[in-house]
Amino acid sequence: MSQIRPITGLFFIVAATSACQQNSRTATSPDELISPKTGTKKELTLDSIYLYAKQLYRWQESLPSYTTFDPRKKYVKINPEQTAYERELFALSQYALRKYDKPYEWSTIPNKPKYSYLERRRTEKKSSGHMASTSTPYRYATHLSYWAAGNKRIAYVYIPSFPQLNTVQAELDQLAAELAQQQVTHLILDLRHNGGGYVETAEYLANLISPARQDKKVMFSEQFHPNVQQGKAKLLLKQPYLDASGKVVQYKGRPATMADVDYSEKANTHYFIKKGHFNSLQQLSCIVSERTASASELLISSFKPYLPLRLIGQQTFGKPVGFFSIRVGAFDIYLASFLIRNADGWSDYFDGIPVDLPLAPVETSHHPGDPKEAWLGAALKDIARDQRIKAISSATYFPLPAEENLLLKTNFKLK
Structure with a gap:
């Protein structure tokens, strides 16, 4: 149970085709209510990237509202589709400012955030933790x-x-x-x-x-955004919690989701x-x-x-942040989600x-x-x-x- 990573689940899309149905356990945020429930696959994917960032990003309070950001209007005409998604993710990553009006995710590479990224899925994930193991042998300490x-x-x-x-x-x-x-x-x-x-x-x-x-x-701790710690990231209900063999874990008589994870700093302090x-x-x-x-x-x-x-x-x-993957259609999204702090509480090495x-x-x-x-x-x-x-x-x-x-x-x- 220790090797996990969120797998599958596209907002408004399941298996990339059918509409996502709300259930009694799913609460909606204002941005979810405002965002359209219909659209092309590309439009819905653009919405999903924004909505997941709004709930999981470590500096989510810096992000504008859905109406202000308007991902469909700004990015739907950009091709190929991956470039459109990357441009959107870059824009989202540049709102949170650290000091001297410099974004936390400022990068020397044009249109690339320093930390967050997305990629087309290259291989099926074996668990909610990582990609399937490789069988290629090598010597590690070379x-x-x-x-x-x-x-x-x-x-x-x-x-x-x-x-x-x-x-x-x-x-x-x-x-x-x-x-x-x-x-x-x-x-x-x-x-x-x-x-x-x-x-x-x-x-x-x-x-x-x-x-x-x-x-x-104490070795280090991982500090998620307070909204994530307090269970307000409801979109995690759409991300199944899988064991090391890739099977859905049963929890309290039902399939577990990433919303069942304990994101408190206490639970994520390593000794x-x-x-x-x-x-x-x-x-x-x-x-x-x-x-x-x-x-x-x-x-x-x-x-x-x-x-x-x-x-x-x-x-x-300079990377005192980490992430876990969120599946959005054919892509894996890696949002800077938690801050790494040592036993002294030090994490300020962004530079x-x-x-x-x-x-x-x-x-x-x-x-x-x-x-x-x-x-x-x-x-x-x-x-x-x-x-x-x-x-x-x-x-x-x-x-x-x-x-x-x-x-x-x-x-x-x-x-």
Whole structure:
């Protein structure tokens, strides 16, 4: 029940063809009452994107009324249809202003929000949590190296992304066992290309490398909009709650929906639960860049209150928000739905997390894990200070998996 994600359900459309019927459990909002109940598939989809944003978006209070926004008039003539939906989503994402009149979702890419996005469904989802698992084998921790500097035992691990946990859990367990065997005191995580991925995978890695003294302390919390927390997002009644095998979960004698999820901050506060036997970590160093985002930033943020933490490279992307998918016709919509906060309540890294040791970008022929590579060399010197660095072992494995550029929540709880 822990791996879930909302699947199916288009406002006013079921299975993309028949009209959606209101039932006794469904309440309507003023915008739903104003929006037309009939129209073309494209018009209804434009309405749905607006209405879901009005109920689920983290900054929904900034959005105009349906009549003012008028999605049909502004976007129905844009072709192809996906471009019309993307333009609408971009417009919706630009209303909420953070500071200096700059939107939270300001982006350097024209017509693309910084966080929210939509995509045509490429594969059927297996559960309300994520896409069907891949059977393609690969080595996750593709580079692993060890050094000694005085009494410091240093390890380097390249983490390219945070894919579904079930595809990498065994390898992460093996990695932690090796770190424990080597009695590593200083760990370097190379996250420079890590655009994020699944929250549960980043959380699992955090529990493997954290010292036992952090057990049961707050790791991070996910803060949904107050209207979502208070059960006012009635459109979630149209999103079934599916188990890991893709079957509808029965709840209180009826099929569960995403409206049955507990969105309170208490229910979405995550705690360190120590896993494995690696318990010697004294300092965590992270190699980062502007491509470091989402779940990798969550990992960094979670350790800030507890461990000496050094960031090497360039300021990160800045993505302290996450989402879950909403199915709208043939598309999956990802609205920035919740704010990520660490144990200190910190979440203000919309412009990225600053580094302790800034470095210029370099083109290099050295593979990750090679101490001759400039950024790793700088991280090693930062740890060793004036002590001599002695290589112990190094290994390189299979090609890297595809990057996951998102922060996807899959571990909801029912009320």
